[in-house]
Amino acid sequence: MPVPLLDLKAQHAPLEQELKGAFERVLRSGHYILGPEIECFERRISDYIGARHALSVSSGTDAILLALMVLGIGPGDEVICPSFTFFATAGCVARVGATPVFADSCPVCFNLDPDDAASRITPRTKAIIPVHLFGQSAAMDRILEIAREHSLHVIEDAAQALGSKFRGQSAGTFGMVGTYSFFPSKNLGCLGDGGLLVTNDDALAERARLLRTHGAQPKYYHKMVGANFRMDALQAAFLSVKLPHLDSYAQARAANAATYTGRWSQLPGVVLRSDGCTGCCRGSSSGLAAQDAASVRLSLPTAVPGRTHVWNQYTLQVAGGRRDALRELLASRGVSSEIYYPVPMHKQECFASCVPFDLKLPVAERLAAESLSIPIFPELTTGQQAEVLSAIQDFVLN
Numbered sequence: 001m002p003v004p005l006l007d008l009k010a011q012h013a014p015l016e017q018e019l020k021g022a023f024e025r026v027l028r029s030g031h032y033i034l035g036p037e038i039e040c041f042e043r044r045i046s047d048y049i050g051a052r053h054a055l056s057v058s059s060g061t062d063a064i065l066l067a068l069m070v071l072g073i074g075p076g077d078e079v080i081c082p083s084f085t086f087f088a089t090a091g092c093v094a095r096v097g098a099t100p101v102f103a104d105s106c107p108v109c110f111n112l113d114p115d116d117a118a119s120r121i122t123p124r125t126k127a128i129i130p131v132h133l134f135g136q137s138a139a140m141d142r143i144l145e146i147a148r149e150h151s152l153h154v155i156e157d158a159a160q161a162l163g164s165k166f167r168g169q170s171a172g173t174f175g176m177v178g179t180y181s182f183f184p185s186k187n188l189g190c191l192g193d194g195g196l197l198v199t200n201d202d203a204l205a206e207r208a209r210l211l212r213t214h215g216a217q218p219k220y221y222h223k224m225v226g227a228n229f230r231m232d233a234l235q236a237a238f239l240s241v242k243l244p245h246l247d248s249y250a251q252a253r254a255a256n257a258a259t260y261t262g263r264w265s266q267l268p269g270v271v272l273r274s275d276g277c278t279g280c281c282r283g284s285s286s287g288l289a290a291q292d293a294a295s296v297r298l299s300l301p302t303a304v305p306g307r308t309h310v311w312n313q314y315t316l317q318v319a320g321g322r323r324d325a326l327r328e329l330l331a332s333r334g335v336s337s338e339i340y341y342p343v344p345m346h347k348q349e350c351f352a353s354c355v356p357f358d359l360k361l362p363v364a365e366r367l368a369a370e371s372l373s374i375p376i377f378p379e380l381t382t383g384q385q386a387e388v389l390s391a392i393q394d395f396v397l398n
């Protein structure tokens with residue numbers, strides 16, 4: 001049975017009339033860039049997130065770029081970010097002329113390891129970008145502590161974590177600026193590209209608003225060099241249709257995760273990633289040691305207590321160099337899977353000039369070699385889920 005990684009047609013089918021209505025409303029309004037649809041969506045999403053200001057932008061990547069520009073980060077500055085992340089996090093740092101400094105990840109939650117990040121701070125460090133990877137918040141308490149101690153800006157890349165919380169507060173609202181993506185594969189996806197920047201700081205919000213349209217105020221009088229970071233009215237209208245469903249999407253993802261974990265954790269050779277670990281983000285060695293046990297074939301992702309996981313991905317770790325074997329077995333059953341991410345940023349050719357040649361980030365390297373994400377999308381049918389359940393079970397038992 002074919003099981004795609006994501007089924008957006010299934011997500012949009014029940015909303016078709018509403019989405020068409022939104023399209024017609026925008027079509028007839030004559031207002032296609034910014035305007036009332038954008039303002040309405042920004043009000044709704046800032047309420048949902050619990051941020052004072054929310055600015056819709058052209059993509060999640062542009063939201064990160066804009067965040068760095070708003071904070072005045074540029075040549076000569078260093079910005080610490082995880083190596084195990086999507087390219088955009090570090091790519092934007094390089095695009096403003098600053099230097100990305102790569103830190104290792106926590107083997108339990110996959111997010112930035114605060115201790116490792118702290119060890120890489122220099123007098124040039126201006127900011128730190130935790131990424132709330134796969135739908136789960138990074139250890140924001142410790143990251144904020146470190147940032148405060150060293151007077152660093154915190155930019156949160158929450159592209160994969162809209163709706164996720166850390167101790168009840170939305171991921172993306174802890175630092176100076178938080179960024180999100182509405183790329184179709186994210187938990188709230190538009191029908192094209194889109195992104196969001198949030199901040200609780202009035203002055204920063206004002207600067208971001210200006211930089212979003214070429215830094216002009218009034219029009220054609222440019223105070224700063226900005227760019228075109230605007231969202232289409234059409235995308236905002238679609239997002240307004242989908243936003244009320246976001247929590248139910250996340251619940252369905254969490255239910256799928258619970259079914260997977262409940263079934264597979266009973267199998268021999270399968271561990272929950274937290275097993276044997278002294279605590280998430282507390283030194284990276286313990287989690288690795290647990291997984292070094294020769295009997296472990298597969299480890300399952302964990303929702304860390306105190307963090308609301310929204311399961312943008314369900315990411316397995318396949319031990320013993322058998323990831324490709326698992327991918328092939330899944331493919332033979334029609335089950336799609338994807339490697340997020342096969343090459344950590346410190347091993348990317350484009351960053352070779354800013355990485356010490358002997359830099360070793362053991363957790364990031366291991367995650368890149370062993371991670372495999374499998375279908376967890378909200379519209380997964382019982383039949384599709386049964387296919388995934390039995391395929392993985394067969395892999396573990398054979």
Ligand SMILES: *Cc1c(COP(=O)(O)O)cnc(C)c1O
Pocket residue numbers: 059060061062085086088089131157159160180181182183193194195
């Ligand atoms: C998707 C993603 C982005 C970029 O978002 P786009 O909307 O695709 O530009 C940035 N960071 C992370 C971690 C992402 O997953």
